[in-house]
Amino acid sequence: MTDAPIDLAKTGSEKPIVGRSLWKDALLRLRRNKAAVASACVLILVALAGIFGPMISPHPYDRVYPQYVRAPASLEAYPREEAIIPAFERAMARTRLDIGEIDVEGSVVRVSISSEDPLDPRIVRYIDRSDLFSNARIEDLAADERTGVLAADVHRVRFPFGTDANGRDLLARIFIGIRVSLAIGVLASFMALVLGVTYGATAGYLGGRVDNVMMRIVDILYSLPFIFFVILLVVFFGRSFVLIFIAIGLTEWLDMARIVRGQTLTIKRQEYVEAAQALGVSSWGILRRHVIPNTLGPVIVFVTLLVPKAILLESLLSFLGLGVQEPLTSLGMLISDGASNMRGASWLLIYPAVTLTAILFALNFLGDGLRDALDPKDR
């Protein structure tokens, strides 16, 4: 190739026009689908909550507040004003001072005090002795030391979603539950994706006896009862986070393998595959460059529907008590807890259930939108 340098110089000046791939086309179509875009936004928000929520939440998810067991959901801070004032009065009674009106401002309680003798600063100890109050101090002491204002800090905490039967903040637990559920859903789906696509594409492309043997193995695995399989795994290896996504991934890749095999069977008859064979491209090259990229459309749709399925399966396992280990939790476990406390503490069921439903809705809508966007018939 003697004329290569000339050509290189020429092509260097010609700026190649970047084409619009089918993926970009699909993305454009997806962007016009309002439900899918909204779902994607919801998913991003939920995912951010799962990732950063536990970090910024004021309560660790496993912190127990024994005094606030099953506190209902409320925006008001605990302890409530009605509870603070009597407690403060009780503590003040020991000081034997004349007190004015008790005033609660945020996390500070104030009361004006007066006495016939000069005020002894040690009286603050009476207040500090109470569990509720800390850092009691006398402010605005008059010059004659007979009147002043006694202030004390109250440790007040908010539980916007209430607390569970052990006195743990439900919001923090939902955050960690989202993290665990999404992680299991995504990891299990990813595992199913990698296993299923490789296995299905190989079986479909090689065909013949190899295909027969490979797909019979899939059939045998299909016939294993899932719950039984998981119980066996749990019995052997103990309950753990990793085990659950492996268990779900190991059962879900079978569907994926079948879908990809079917796709591969049609793609392998396409002329571009034959063209690649005529060029002498190896089987692996054809699989990698031609078959797998062209199966990805339906595969992506299937994955978006697989993620909610994996989340639901994990919920089922958690509900049955085979899921992640306390104090770690997942949305399924939270719902299970909520269901057993439904009568007295409905918020324990409502908030996790709403979160899970929102995630599943969003994933299904997104999957639907993706299917429409990737469907080449709609072009």
Added chain:
Amino acid sequence: MARDPILKVRGLDVSFRTNDGPVHAVKGIDLDVFAGEAVAIVGESGSGKSQTTMALMGLLASNGEARGSALYRDQELLGLSERQLNKVRGKKITMIFQEPMTSLDPLYKIGRQLCEPLVHHGALSWRKSRARAIELLELVGIPDPKRRIDAYPHELSGGQRQRVMIAMALANDPDILIADEPTTALDVTIQQQILELLASLQKRLGMAIVFITHDLNIVRRFADRVYVMRLGEVVEHGEAGTLFADPRHDYTKMLLAAEPTGTKLPPAPDAPVLLEGRDVEVVFGTGGGGWFSGAPHQLRAVDGISIALRRGQTIGIVGESGSGKSTLGRALLRLLPGEGTIRFEGQDISKADRRHMLPFRRELQLVFQDPFGSLSPRMTVGQVITEGLLVHEPSLSTKARDARASEALKEVGLDPAMRNRYPHEFSGGQRQRIAIARAIILKPKIVVLDEPTSALDRSVQKQIVELLRDLQKEHDLSYLFISHDLSVVRAMADYVVVMKQGRIVEEGATEAIFEAPREAYTRALMAAAVNDTRFR
């Protein structure tokens, strides 16, 4: 003409909403159809000829919109509700489509599908409609209609299915029959029969036919009046005779001159034989042979063919679909397992395995018929054409590959700046050029061309034929040119092999075959392809 047209289209405008903004497919055209005449709408793909009729029938895709007016006997068709439109459509105006394989529902017997419009529009009972259906099948020339009425679509051949489609369209004595490329998917001899049938039906039933086609030869033989469409506009219309004798618009002149011309001289007699096949046989097992299915069925697609391709030679392989010509081409490239001896430059490659075949792969290339299916939709053009380099010259740097891609694209007449685009952004002719670039980038000695021009418009066909001839001269290529289109074969090949049912019926120098075909089968093919007599 004093008569009033039965279909009067004024200012018809069709546009589609797409990702890239609205696409104007039909731009305000006028069209008249008089009772009992044959009107042809001619144009290349993308000219809007199909969308015009789709708009009239209310069959536009969901993102399409039609404006203007279309009066059928003073009734406005555009903007009718589905229910009102159904009183006209399928009864007074009917349509037949290009693809007879997919226009019939495979789940129902053809009798049932024929009776459906009769019961629906004609208000006949199912029992009476059956008698009428048999009558219709007889009318369209289906042999033994009483038995055939209970056949499923897959039991009929392509031509017979098209006849059933015509029978369905005729069921309610329509005034206008719209035929959208009804013969494009059929073999030439079948094409001929279907056109004859349509012409005789038109005469007997006195209906108007609107014929949509890109094939001027059919128009010349069929139509009374012609509309020539281009880019959504009617560029010229008039009586068929005058239009063909004296075309005024440049585009019409270009279409008329688009028949591929020229011939190819045979190579020097001492040119070495590059590829030689001796007693090549390909047998497909079509099921059977299992425990319960009895003796295996075997189909001899290629049945003992010997062929020798010299350097610089083009052998045209001609035959109808199912004659085994594509199978032969693939068997010679060892893409299909077959019996017999295949030699490339004297070396026997008929038993070579995948690894031993690899060095020969770059010498033996293949170009396919369908420029839409042969390019992987997820790869850029640059990736598509350099894939062979990855295999055969793995040491090339990315930059050098890119340079080779640009070079190959230039050679096939495309702008190298296009190499980062994707195949769906190109037209059919451009894609075929890309496919050719993929084949020649490896500098092969032999290219098998499997119907490379059949899916293309006439004018594009001509360009591709010229491109292939130029490339042949430049690189001293040998072609195996597989086609059912005799005019293209005549322009491309210096030697012709006529195949039928896996065997060679006749072979010889192109001129000899075309001037004096010996076999009846060859003569039938010729008669169907090059014939100027008018139908009826």
